[in-house]
Amino acid sequence: MDIDLTAAYDRCRELHRRHGRTYYLATRLLPAWKRRHVHALYGFTRYADEIVDRTEDLPPAERAARLDDWAGRFLAGLHGEPVDDPLLPAVLHTIAVFDLDRDDFASFLKSMAMDLTVTSYRTYDALLDYMEGSAAVIGTMMLPILGSSDPAAAREPARQLGFAFQLTNFIRDVGEDLDRGRTYLPDEDLAAFGVTRDDLLAARDRGAGTEAIRELIRYEVRRAQAHYVAAADGITLLDPASQACMRTAYALYGGILDEVAGQDHDVFVRRATVPQRRRMSVAARSLLTPTGTPVVVPGPDLAGPLAEADAVPAPRPVGG
Known part of the structure; x- marks a missing residue:
């Protein structure tokens, strides 16, 4: 060069x-x-x-x-x-x-x-249209570099992982996005939990969310976890030399949601980050994991039954 x-x-x-x-x-x-x-x-x-x-x-x-x-x-x-x-x-x-x-x-x-x-999105479908360009295409850009034994089968999981990573960022960074005059939590979700934009601004200013805001964030965490689930099978479709990298990224971004849950889904008390010691441990463990081993899907919240009002729609596939 x-x-x-x-x-x-x-x-x-x-x-x-x-x-x-x-x-x-x-x-x-x-x-x-x-x-x-x-x-x-x-x-x-x-x-x-x-x-x-x-x-x-x-x-x-x-x-x-x-x-x-x-x-x-x-x-x-x-x-x-x-x-x-x-x-x-x-x-x-x-x-x-x-x-x-x-x-x-x-x-x-x-x-x-x-x-x-654009400063807000009325529905989740509208947000998905935005994230198609800001997140899903990052997954498809990356796929040829990472390599795959079955690129066609790996394409949709790669898109879903883009959605999962970006939703994780949106959940963690609600306060920072408000500082920029934006909200990436759909308006229809705010309304469903009785939360207004003014409520979010007030929570940002005092450094603590209300119970309604915490329930809203818990719902968004579940939604992000659903995308992680949809992306999981794609990791083992990558070239063996790329699996440790994406296994680590998958676990660490999912770990941000664990940190959010660990602070009672209050994203205003502090910025949720994975501690450095855990980051290094995850990287080392990923490096030692045999290729082809399924990833551990984040989200114990998804393991139990969801109330009807708390149900999370399935991630939208290509062309959906």
Whole structure:
């Protein structure tokens, strides 16, 4: 690789190391030649997210113009034009090496643009449409890099894992998203539990949720766990060299939900994180687990019967 391309991969790796601690740890279990490509995808998605979320002081039109400009440079690079950017050469190289689906990247950029204007989602189906671009396509982008014995069968679990990871982030980061003027908990769910946006803002300000908010979060945790269940079989369909990485990511993101449950589903008392000692233990255990071993599905809450009012709809499949 030339110096500029090496520097672009290094930039992506640094963004990943700094901002994606859980996934970065898991990625260290991949073969070295695969890591840089995962870093490139993370760098691409993180930089777009930074344009959207770290420029709140700018007028909406200027924020949109910055995203459009960066997306335009990316699309020009896809068509073979020279790209003057510190990280885009890495993702363009990764796309070329694995012949990644360009439509996935267009879908991702569309969802990032939605974050500039959409502040809430009325229904879960509406949120799923957003997450199709912001989460599910990340799974399908990753799949060719991770490799699979049956890519067609692994595709839907990869999408479901994208949903599961993003819902986990939404649950953990309710307060941070409110700071940005957004809620990713569907309006219909808030209404079902008698919670308003003002209630969430008040809970954020005092650092403690109400009983109704905790029940709402418990419901969303169950919904996320359902996506983890739908994703579980996909781990053993990956190339043997990739299974320890994704087994670790699966367990650690699911562990965030365990931490949420452990604080009585009150996401306002503190930011739920998996302790470092447990993180390292999970990584070591994943590395020692024989390939092909089914993953341990998170969510003891799903083991028992659900009340009718607390029932969680099954995850939506491709084309659903």
